[in-house]
Amino acid sequence: MFFSSCALVIGSNLNFMAQAMIRILKNNGYTILTCGLDHDEIAEKSENAGVFIMYLDNMDFNNLSVFEYIKTICSNRIVCAIGKPNEYKEFYRIFPKNLVRIEMPHPANVMILIDQLRRERTISDEMINAEKKHQILLVDDDSTFLDVSSGWLKKYGKYDVAIVNSGPQAIDYLDRFTPELILLDYEMPIMDGPTVLAKLRKNERTKDIPVYFLTGKSDRDSIMRVMAMRPNGYLLKTLDQQQLVARVNDFFLSQQK
Structure with a gap:
């Protein structure tokens, strides 16, 4: 949970x-944690942080992999950047400006920063309270994956998640309910993901429900096979809690545009 x-x-x-x-x-x-520009350290210390303060002084803007990681985990956080004009120029070359909610010149006026954080926290709380829970159907034959992933989506993403463990059960569920997103395992016994997707696309009532394939294989050939069925996207089953929730959050945010 983010605080x-x-x-x-x-x-x-x-x-x-x-x-x-x-x-x-x-x-x-405020409870303050500090870390350098290091993937593992950020992953370890960011679990409860609802605010990221990017202190740009002497930051290594060539460390692209770390900035890519920060982008995947900051969608539900308040991101603040503190720096000089030349540092902002370098920062926004590699980091989306729309993800930064507070900009502060260096050196920062901390009381102004606190006022802006208070305002952003109020806005975030209002948005969370106003949001309805999006409905997701999670389909996978691995019961452990179902339990863990649905738990993450419910707790950290605040989603309403239904789970089924086979293709036929998914078809039966979709005869009665219409989720806003289906996360569908690509490889399953009896009826695999592509077969389920083909049936959904032929049904007038289910043909427009967005479907993301779930796959444990990340090599190029496997991903090309997954995407050949033209799902709305795919998610690797190796994603951690923050990455999974962030990807699903990004999907629903894209639907609002």
Whole structure:
């Protein structure tokens, strides 16, 4: 669960000005974690952080893989960037500006930052409270995967998730219910994912329901076979909790545009 009062400060040079900012944030009720521009450290420390503060001073903007990872996990967080004009120019070359909700010049006026964080937290809370739960059907013959993935989507994504463990059960469920998204295992016994998708596309009532294939294979040939059936997308079954929820969040956000 993300806590809006917990902030992860990410930076390569958390100097005395950064430390002063951290002290003031702590004095105003924030729990502060700090880390460098390191994938494993960010993954370890970001679990509860509802706020990411990107401290751009002396940041290595060539570390593209880490920025790609941050993009996958920040969709439900308040992202703040603190830097100088030339640092922002480099930052936005590799990181989408629309994901940054607060910009602060360096050195930051921390009390203004706190006011902006308070405003963004209020907006986020209102949006969460106003959201209805999107309905998802998760289809997979692996009961462990069903339990773990549906748990993540319910708890961290706040989705209404129905689960079935076979293609025939999916068809039966869809005769009675219409979810907003189907996450469908590509490889299943008796009736595999492509067969289920073909049946759905031939049915007038289900032909427009978005379907994402679930696959455990990430090599190019396997992905091409998965996408040959023209699903709406695919998800690797090796995605962790944050990545899975972020990908599903991104799908529903795209539907609102």
